Amino acid sequence: MVPPAPFSSASGRLRIIGGSLRGSKLNVADLPGLRPTPDRVRETLFNWLMPVIDGARCLDLFAGTGALGIEALSRGAAEVDFIERDPRLARDLRDNLARLHQSARVREGDALAMLNGAAEKHYDLVFVDPPFDANLWAGACAVLEVHQWLAANALIYVESPTSATYAVPPTWQLHREGKAGAVRYALFRRSIKLGAG
Numbered sequence: 001m002v003p004p005a006p007f008s009s010a011s012g013r014l015r016i017i018g019g020s021l022r023g024s025k026l027n028v029a030d031l032p033g034l035r036p037t038p039d040r041v042r043e044t045l046f047n048w049l050m051p052v053i054d055g056a057r058c059l060d061l062f063a064g065t066g067a068l069g070i071e072a073l074s075r076g077a078a079e080v081d082f083i084e085r086d087p088r089l090a091r092d093l094r095d096n097l098a099r100l101h102q103s104a105r106v107r108e109g110d111a112l113a114m115l116n117g118a119a120e121k122h123y124d125l126v127f128v129d130p131p132f133d134a135n136l137w138a139g140a141c142a143v144l145e146v147h148q149w150l151a152a153n154a155l156i157y158v159e160s161p162t163s164a165t166y167a168v169p170p171t172w173q174l175h176r177e178g179k180a181g182a183v184r185y186a187l188f189r190r191s192i193k194l195g196a197g
Contacts, residue, residue, distance in 0.1 A: 013025045013026065013027070013028060014026040014028050014036050014065055014067050015039065016067075016070060016071055016074050017039055017042055017043055017046075017071065018043070018046055018071065018074060018075055019071070019073075019074030019075035019076065020074050020075075020076075021070065021073070021074035021100055021102075022074065024074075024100055026065055026066070026067060026070065026096045027092055027095065027096055028065050028092075029088055029089060029092055031086070031088065031089065035064075035131075035132065036064060036065045036067050037067055037068060037129060037159060037185075038180060038183075040180060041159075041178070041180050041183065041185050042067065042068065042071055044178055044185075045068075045157060045185065045187070046071060046072075046075060048175075048176050048187055049072075049075075049125070049155070049187075050075075052124070052125070052155065053072060053075045053076055053077055053125070054075070054076035054077075055076065055077070055078045056072070056076075056077045056078060056124040056125045057077070057078055057079050057121065057122075057123050057124050057125070057151075058072045058077045058079065058080040058081070058123060058124065058125045058126070058127070059080070059081050059083070059123045059125070059126045059127070059149070060072075060080060060081070060082045060083070060127045061083055061111050061115075061126060061127060061128050061129075061130070061140060062083070062084070062085075062111055062128070062129055062130040062131065062136070062140075063082040063083060063084040063089070063090075063093055063106070064084065064089055064129070065089070065092075065093070065096075066082055066084075066093040066096060066097070066106075068127040068129065068157070069081075069082050069104065069127065070096070070097070070100070070102065072125065072127075073102050073104065077125070079104065080104045081104065081105045081107065081123075082104060082105065082106045082107065083106075083107045083108075083109065083111040083114055084106065084107075084108060085108070085109060085110055085111065087108060090106055090108040093106050094106050111130075111136075111140065112136065112139055112140060112143055115140075115143045115144065115147055115149055116143055116147065117147060118147065119147050119148045119149045121149075122148070122149065122150060122151040122152075122154070123149055123150055123151060123154060124151045124154055124155070125154065125155045125156075125157070126144060126149070126150065126154065126155075126156045126157070127157045127159075128140045128141065128144075128156060128157060128158045128159070129157070129158075129159040132160070132161050132164075135164075137158060137160055137164060137166035138166040138167050138168075141156070141158070141166065141167070141168045141169060141172070142169065144156065145169040145171065145172075145190075150190050151190075152190070152191075152192040153189065153190060153191065153192070154189075154190045155175065155187060155188070155189055155190075156168075156172065156187070156188045156189075156190065157185070157186070157187050157188075158185070158186050158187075158188065159183060159184070159185045159186075160183070160184050160185075160186075161182055161183065161184065162179055162182050162183065162184045163182070164184070168188055169190075171190050171191060171192055172188040172189065172190050172191075173188065173189050173191060174186060174187075174188055175187045175188060175189040
């Protein structure tokens with residue numbers, strides 16, 4: 001693998017904490033409301049995901065910096081699709097992926113609108129970490145299930161304020177959860193018995 005190009009500081013930096021890209025830095029724009037998942041939370045999450053991340057097909061639904069999806073690529077995910085509404089963040093994400101020599105699709109636009117149609121594929125792992133002031137958790141969870149974007153036993157990571165309440169589909173069961181300050185992070189497992197009924 002070609003080593004990543006040197007990091008050139010922009011507005012900030014974020015570190016990839018494990019896998020083949022460990023120690024690589026991501027350029028992070030200084031934008032209001034941008035709230036990358038902290039290192040400690042990402043480390044805990046990917047420890048949970050260690051048995052299943054290799055070869056997984058992933059979706060980083062509200063990508064922002066793309067840290068969750070790039071961490072997944074670093075740790076052996078087969079593919080990651082990113083969706084980001086903000087044009088600057090989408091551009092920075094493409095630049096970071098190119099600099100790190102990672103092939104991935106970055107779609108620019110509204111995540112829920114893009115998923116509000118027939119599924120193009122079934123993802124093994126989805127990251128749901130929307131802007132905290134947008135209250136999109138329930139809508140995102142519903143559209144993933146209703147439009148069948150998930151593999152039968154997919155894992156769904158949801159990051160939210162501890163004060164937030166949201167409903168998940170009845171086919172999802174809480175697998176693991178934790179708290180870091182005012183942030184709750186939860187990993188759900190979808191359980192569908194193929195051929196049932």
